[in-house]
Amino acid sequence: xxxxxxxxxxxxxxxxxxxxxxxxxxxxxxxxxxxxxxxxxxxxxxxxxxxxxxxxxxxxxxxxxxxxxxxxxxxxxxxxxxxxxxxxxxxxxxxxxxxxxxxxxxxxxxxxxxxxxxxxxxxxxxxxxxxxxxxxxx
Numbered sequence: 001x002x003x004x005x006x007x008x009x010x011x012x013x014x015x016x017x018x019x020x021x022x023x024x025x026x027x028x029x030x031x032x033x034x035x036x037x038x039x040x041x042x043x044x045x046x047x048x049x050x051x052x053x054x055x056x057x058x059x060x061x062x063x064x065x066x067x068x069x070x071x072x073x074x075x076x077x078x079x080x081x082x083x084x085x086x087x088x089x090x091x092x093x094x095x096x097x098x099x100x101x102x103x104x105x106x107x108x109x110x111x112x113x114x115x116x117x118x119x120x121x122x123x124x125x126x127x128x129x130x131x132x133x134x135x136x137x138x
Contacts, residue, residue, distance in 0.1 A: 001096065001098075002097065004096075005098070008094055008095075008096055009096065011041065012037040012038065012040075012041055012094075013037055013040050013041055014037070015032075015036055015037055015040060018032045018033070018036065019032075020032060020033065026102070026106070027106060027109050027110060027113060030102055030103070030110060031110070031113045031114075031117070034095065034099050034102075035091065035110070035113060035114050035117055038091050038094040038095075039091060039114070039117050039118060039121055040121075041094065042090055042091065042094070043121060043125075045090065046087070046090070046118060046121060046122060047122070047125055047128055047129075049086070049087070049090070050073070050076075050122055050129065051129065053076060053083060054129065059131070060072075061129065069126055069129070070123050070126065073122045073123050073126075074119050074123075077115055077119050077122075078115070084115060087115070087118055088111060088114060088115070091114055091118075
């Protein structure tokens with residue numbers, strides 16, 4: 001393994017809840033060993049990127065109910081191809097060379113898994129997407 005690969009693996013967080021078993025599919029194994037730790041590592045950046053996305057789209061997000069905000073996150077990632085590709089690049093850029101080789105074998109299915117995890121992570125952090133003046137007024 002290259003120095004870069006070792007450094008990438010070294011900075012990834014450990015997720016204790018991940019269980020690996022022999023009967024897992026290759027995609028599920030890749031999701032649990034590679035995607036989930038990378039996306040957890042990138043959490044703060046994901047939040048910053050989505051806050052910028054909200055701002056670029058005229059802060060419409062802030063006028064929505066919580067339920068509509070959850071849908072907005074999902075819709076932004078599924079419908080905005082440039083945004084989705086930016087998020088994918090953020091994750092793929094953290095792959096080791098060997099992980100990238102695995103990824104390109106089944107990138108379509110792995111992209112779906114990747115984006116679903118990103119959506120879940122953003123939705124679970126929805127409270128962080130409040131307008132600054134709303135937070136101060138409390």
